[in-house]
Amino acid sequence: MHAAKTYIAHTEVTTMNTVAIDMDGTLLHSEGFVSQENAQALKTLQAQGHKVVIATGRGHKDVNRLLQAVNITPDGIVSLNGARVFWKGKLIHESHMDRDDAVHLAEWLTDRQYYFHVYTNHGMYSPSRSWEFFMNDLDIYTQDKEGGEEIKEAIRRKADGHHRQAHMNELHSAEMIREDDLTVYKFLIVSMLEEKLAVCRKTWGDKPSMLITSSGRDNLEIMHPHTQKGKGLLHLLKHADLDLSTTFAIGDNYNDLPLFNAAAVSIAMGNAESDVKHVATHETTNHDNHGVAEAIHHIILRSTAHNT
Template sequence: MKLAAIDMDGTLLHTEKEISDQTISTIQRLQQEGHAFIIATGRTLQDAKNIVTTAGIPADGYICANGAIIADRNGHILTEKHLGLHVATDIASWLHERKFYFHMATSEGLYATEDAYQFFLDDLQAYAHEKNDGGKMASAIRDQADRQLNNMEVKMLPAPEDIPSYDFNAYKFLVLSLFPNKLETISDAWEANPSITLTSSGKDNIELMPFDAEKGSGLTLMAKQLGIAPENTIAIGDNYNDLSMFKTAGFSIAMGNAEADVKQYADTETADNDANGVAKAIETHILGIRH
C-alpha cells in the first residue's frame, strides 16, 4: 500500500482549475487497488474537500493551508497551527498600508479587506501598462481572478485593526502581486520574524504562515494516521511550498510545469498539469502502467 500526497494548483488542477477526466479515473483506480490519496494544498480545507468530492475522488486525508490544518477523510481536524490574532493584525495592517492584495485563511473562511480588490486592480493596471499586449493580458488575468474569487466566497473584513474582535483562528495570508520586486519587500520585512514562515505557490504570490506549518510534517502525520510507512509515501507538486513534502516523502515527483529550482529537489519529473502529469505519475510509479 502506498500513499500519494498531491498538491492542487499547478498539479492536480489544470490551468482552468479543474481536474481532468483521465486524472479522476486514475485516482479512482489508485484507491480501488488499496492505495491512499491525500490532498496537500495551500487552499482551505472546505475548498479542497469540495473540489475533490465533487469530482468523485474524495481524499483519504487533507493537508491544507500549507500544513496549518491536517484533517481526516471526513474533514475532521486532527491538528491545526495558527497565527496569533495580534500577529495577524500586524501582518494585515502592514500589507494594507502598502496596498497589497491579500486574503487571510481562517477557521471561519477567507477574509479580505474592502480595499483589497481595488489594490489588485491597481497592480494589474500598472503591470499591463508595462507590457506591449498588456490590455489583453490584464483582461485574461482579471477574468480568471474574478472566477476564483467568486468560487472562494471571500468575506469582507472592514479593517485590519478589527481582526482581534473576531472569534476565529488565522491560519495564513496569501498575498498577490504581478511584480516580484514588490513581493520581495514582504520577505525583507518579515522573514526574520520568529513567529511566521514564508513560502510561495507561484511567482505571483507569497504566503505567510505559522512558523511550524509545512506540508512535510503534515505528510508525516497523515502517513502515521493511515498506517503507511514513510518509504511508501509519494509526493507530487510544482512549487516552493511543496519542497518540505519532497524532502519528507519516500519518493518525490515534480510536475513538468514546476519551477526549475523546485525540480532539482525531486526524484523524478512527470508531464505538466495540462497534460495529465498526475495521472501519468500515478500510473508509472504506483500502478505499474508503462507508457
C-alpha cells in the same frame, strides 16, 4: 501518455502506498479543474488499496468541491499548507499564527496597498480595498506589455472568478482579527509585481514566528513555522498508522518542498520551478497534460508492481 480508461476494483497489493498530491499547478488544469484522466488515475490508486492525500494551500472545503465534481473522495487532506489536516473527513491536527502577528501583518499590508486574504476559522477575509489594490498592480504590470489590455482582462476575469468562488468576508480593519477572536491559519498575498512581493518577503522573512513560502510567482503565503505540508503529512501518517517508507509526493512549487522532504519519493511536474525539479526523485509531464496520471501510471504503480 496512455491513461487507463477503467480500473480494477478490490485488487489486493502487497505494498500499500500513500500518495500526497498538490492541487494548483499539479492536479488541477490551468483552467482550475481536475481532468478526467487525472480523476481516473486517482480512482485506480484507491481501487488498488493505496491512499490518496491532497496536500494544498487551499482550504478543505475548496478541495472537496473540486474533487466532488469528478466523484473523488480523498482519504486525507493536508489543507492550508498543513495548518489543518484531515483524515477520513475528520480534523486531526491544526496550527495557526500568533494573533498579534496576524494583526500587525494585516495592518502593514493594507497600509502599503497589497492585495491579500486571510484564511480563518470563520472563513476567508479580505479588506474592502484589496481588490482595488490588485487592479492597481495589474495596471502597472500590463502597461508596457504588448497586448496589455487583453492580458489584463484575462487575468482580471480569472481572478474575479476565484474571488467570487471563495465567498470572501470583509476585513473592516486589522483589529477585527483580535476583536472577533479569529484564528488565523494563513495569509495569501497576490501581486504580479515581483519587486513588491520581494519587499514583503524582505520585511517579514526574518521573523521567527512566521514562515514565508510561495505557490506561484505571483504570490506569497505567510503562516506559522509549524505550518508546512511536510509536517502535515507526517501528522497524517502517524494518526492513520501509515508507513513513511511507501509515501509519494507530487508537486510543482516552493510550498511543496517540505512535502518532498517528508515523502520517500518525490515527483516534480513538468511545469515545476527548477529548484523543485532539482530536489525531486522523478519528473512527470505538465499539469495541462495530465501529469499526475502520468506519474501514477508510469512511476507509482510500476514501482509497486516491481516491489510485489
